Amino acid sequence: MNQLFASQATGLAAAGIVLLFILMFACFAAILIFEIAMFIHALRNTGIDQQRRILWLVGMLLIHPIVAIVYYFTDYRAEQ
Numbered sequence: 001m002n003q004l005f006a007s008q009a010t011g012l013a014a015a016g017i018v019l020l021f022i023l024m025f026a027c028f029a030a031i032l033i034f035e036i037a038m039f040i041h042a043l044r045n046t047g048i049d050q051q052r053r054i055l056w057l058v059g060m061l062l063i064h065p066i067v068a069i070v071y072y073f074t075d076y077r078a079e080q
Helices: 002-044 050-062 064-079
Strands: none
Touching (some): 002 064
């Protein structure tokens, strides 16, 4: 009887780990898509000068999500 409960608990734990990996992958994919969208927008944004554009792009390459979020709230939304 104890083996039955142990195998069920092991199966449930394995399912939980798989679900956790799926959720982590979905979060990482969403962040990556957001970063790519902000990078492309910074490349095409004519409202900023060349030096500022280069700083944004280098920042997005080096400090990925933080700079993309700051860019979103400062330049992307200001344009909308």
